[in-house]
Amino acid sequence: xxxxxxxHHYVQAPINVGRKAxxxxxxxxxxxxxxxxxxxxFRELYNxxxxxxxxxxxxxxxxYCHVWSCALHIF
Numbered sequence: 912x913x914x915x916x917x918x919h920h921y922v923q924a925p926i927n928v929g930r931k932a933x934x935x936x937x938x939x940x941x942x943x944x945x946x947x948x949x950x951x952x953f954r955e956l957y958n959x960x961x962x963x964x965x966x967x968x969x970x971x972x973x974x975y976c977h978v979w980s981c982a983l984h985i986f
Contacts (some may be wrong), residue, residue, distance in 0.1 A: 913958040914955065914956055914957075915941075915951070915953050915954070915957065918937070918941050922941075923938050923939060924985045925937075940959070941959065944957065944959050944962070946955075950973070952974060953974070954973045954974045955973070955974035956973070957986070962971050
């Protein structure tokens with residue numbers, strides 16, 4: 912699981928059972944990881960194990976589809 916769209920489901924699960932601190936840890940690690948790597952938009956695909964991984968075969972473009980990573984519900 913390396914897309915922000917899928918990760919938002921992963922974050923929503925602990926929120927649904929009252930584990931907001933766990934969800935916040937994931938937010939900080941995943942989306943914070945992108946910010947720490949210097950991303951100025953959330954990437955279409957972000958793999959913390961390989962931050963330069965791109966769905967387009969190169970690091971010049973890491974996202975053509977910013978809306979894909981905008982599904983996160985704020986709690």
